[in-house]
Amino acid sequence: MNDKNSSRPVDLEAIKQAVRTILVAVGEDPDRSGLLETPRRVADMYAEMFSGLHIQPERHLEVTFPESYDEIVVVRDITFTSMCEHHLLPFSGTAHVAYLPNGCVTGLSKLARVVEEVSRRPQVQERMTQTIADMIEKHLNSSGVAVVIQAEHSCMSIRGVRKPGSETITSALRGVFKKNAASRAEVLSLIKS
Numbered sequence: 001m002n003d004k005n006s007s008r009p010v011d012l013e014a015i016k017q018a019v020r021t022i023l024v025a026v027g028e029d030p031d032r033s034g035l036l037e038t039p040r041r042v043a044d045m046y047a048e049m050f051s052g053l054h055i056q057p058e059r060h061l062e063v064t065f066p067e068s069y070d071e072i073v074v075v076r077d078i079t080f081t082s083m084c085e086h087h088l089l090p091f092s093g094t095a096h097v098a099y100l101p102n103g104c105v106t107g108l109s110k111l112a113r114v115v116e117e118v119s120r121r122p123q124v125q126e127r128m129t130q131t132i133a134d135m136i137e138k139h140l141n142s143s144g145v146a147v148v149i150q151a152e153h154s155c156m157s158i159r160g161v162r163k164p165g166s167e168t169i170t171s172a173l174r175g176v177f178k179k180n181a182a183s184r185a186e187v188l189s190l191i192k193s
């Protein structure tokens, strides 16, 4: 998916036209002064929100450092905002990323960068969680990976069922954190503590 998309940058003009069409369709006058710049602003916003389609987040994990440390590494409370692919409305929250090094470690900020870039795509929270876990497992060759994401979806809070404050929690466990109950309990307690 990435390879195909990376050769096709965001078409700002097409978005501007589409936003104009939507404004007309909802009964607005896209030529009134308050709306004149709206198509351009929305196009710029989408280019930013979907910038993760045009990069490979896993590139941040390519540089690793040999290290004998073999206990759990956790980076908690990585804030993000993504776009629900069903409604194109934002969902925001925090991601907690943990891994068990297997001979090498990565820079801690790289884990946050992976979360940030994976979030900048049309997403569902479930797939986002799995994508991050798979990238870390593969590129760090980790013995275990745990990713927990908690987020509020505006498509649930401002429309539809209209339940502001409800939180969706997803987790993806790999390796020893999936197989071993004690390891899983340890990593989840570190994430929650």
Ligand SMILES: [Zn+2]
Pocket (backbone or CB within 6 Å): 084, 085, 086, 087, 088, 089, 153, 155, 156
């Ligand atoms: Zn949605």
